Amino acid sequence: MTKGFSEEDMIKIKKYLQVACEESWRVRGYKQTNIPLLTKTVDISSGAFYLVYKRKEDLFIDVLESVQNKLLDKWSHFLDESDGKIEGFKKGLQWLFKEYKTYPALYDLNSSEYDLFLAKLPEEQVKEL
Template sequence: MGKYFTEDDIQLLKEKLREACATGWKTKGYKLTNIAFLTKEVGISTGSFYRLYETKEELFLEVLLMIQHQLKEQWHSIMETTPGIEGFKKAMQWLFEEYIKHPKLYNFNSPDYVLFLNKLPQEEIESFRENDEHFLHNVLEHSGLQLKISKEQAYGIFSTLLFTATMEKDFGYNKQEIFSFLLDSSIHQIFETDKEDNN
């Protein structure tokens, strides 16, 4: 492709860069998903990259928003197929498995992720954290379920459960089995149980 990019070229290249970035982030982590890797994957020069994005972090932020949107869409799809508490449990199980499959993308406390956050302006960090919190608040609000406890408490419990997926230490037990046990043990203390869930 020549040096001149049409609007269509720009949109296509950005889409390819987002896909390459998401794949690299999931498999290699933030640090190793560098501009050299991205430009090679997409087939553009470093100069062309900087015509599309001012920084690597600008692309990564776009990818984060894209992934958050995809997670939300998939969550709502699960809840539409299986409504009620069983659907919520199924969606939580799916999200937990996503976290386990891609810890480099979801482990917000890893040194790699901290390196990424340290590259961002403070307002971008706050915006990212708000978006992350908004995800669980949003799915709680749209679950159609009645909480027995406050939204803040429910958010804290579900966030803590999901966090166990990103723990790298081998504890000698199946994390998914423990997650399922804890979720089953707590979910009826978090939500009101209607007649449909008892049948």
């Protein structure tokens, strides 16, 4: 393991970076969520960032996958917790529209920023997303 960081430290740093990235992406968008901002937020050096992630896009892929999983979990929760599936579907849809409207920078897959993000990824990774 790298001098100064245990495996446990690296896992924590990775999680902190993911949380900071998601919060920034929601508010600032992809372009303005940069490595200096994230490392300052998490209080690590840029060198420590590159010990955890090879590039910014790798972090964004992890965050995007996490966000997708959270959306699916929340949607499933609405379906499971409602008396009727249609009622749960309506509640889930209302929540989803509110979420998309509140954080368009994170969810607008047709934006130029999202295109910029995808352009930096290998074709195989784009297909997986």
